[in-house]
Amino acid sequence: MVLPTTEKELDEWKREVAIKHVKRLSGQIGLRHQGAEGDL
Amino acid sequence: MSSGFQARLALGIKVPKVIFDPAEFDETMKELIDKHEVPDWHQNCYGAYFPHIHAVYLNVSSFGKRHGSEDKGFIGDLIETIAHELAHARFPGLPPHGDEFYKAVKEILDGKRFPWVIVALPKLPNDKILVTGEREEEEDNN
Numbered sequence: 001m002v003l004p005t006t007e008k009e010l011d012e013w014k015r016e017v018a019i020k021h022v023k024r025l026s027g028q029i030g031l032r033h034q035g036a037e038g039d040l
Numbered sequence: 041m042s043s044g045f046q047a048r049l050a051l052g053i054k055v056p057k058v059i060f061d062p063a064e065f066d067e068t069m070k071e072l073i074d075k076h077e078v079p080d081w082h083q084n085c086y087g088a089y090f091p092h093i094h095a096v097y098l099n100v101s102s103f104g105k106r107h108g109s110e111d112k113g114f115i116g117d118l119i120e121t122i123a124h125e126l127a128h129a130r131f132p133g134l135p136p137h138g139d140e141f142y143k144a145v146k147e148i149l150d151g152k153r154f155p156w157v158i159v160a161l162p163k164l165p166n167d168k169i170l171v172t173g174e175r176e177e178e179e180d181n182n
Contacts, residue, residue: 014118022126025122029130030153030155
């Protein structure tokens with residue numbers, strides 16, 4: 001595991017962690033949405 | 041569930057879009073803010089849910105840095121904020137920031153799993169979000 005050492009790397013790490021938890025919690029609460037272009 | 045429906049789920053259903061910087065807001069998001077249709081939005085908010093376009097804003101740079109956040113840290117603030125904003129998406133029928141809403145947020149934070157819903161996005165910004173169906177299956181790998 002490579003720890004972030006610069007502000008930019010830290011910001012990217014925070015974004016990656018955030019997206020991971022958005023996906024996890026979206027799955028946990030059963031949330032999905034129909035695409036805005038209506039492809040469902 | 042039919043195989044055709046499963047295929048469409050795999051192809052067409054996504055988790056919310058995540059925005060990290062107000063500079064990334066598009067015209068629709070700015071319009072929703074101007075119309076006060078984004079319940080949590082203010083300049084220094086932790087996060088906000090954009091209901092009509094199913095997008096979440098997360099102010100990740102502020103997490104763990106505010107007064108009262110010392111014990112929670114970055115991850116604590118992050119997870120609380122995501123649970124709060126996704127509760128707006130998952131439970132559009134609950135009045136925002138009422139007792140039932142905060143009960144749902146607590147249940148999410150406690151790890152409760154909820155049945156699937158599919159939120160159908162309207163094509164016009166002024167239309168309401170429609171919850172079109174529910175299913176009980178576990179998460180697809182898409």
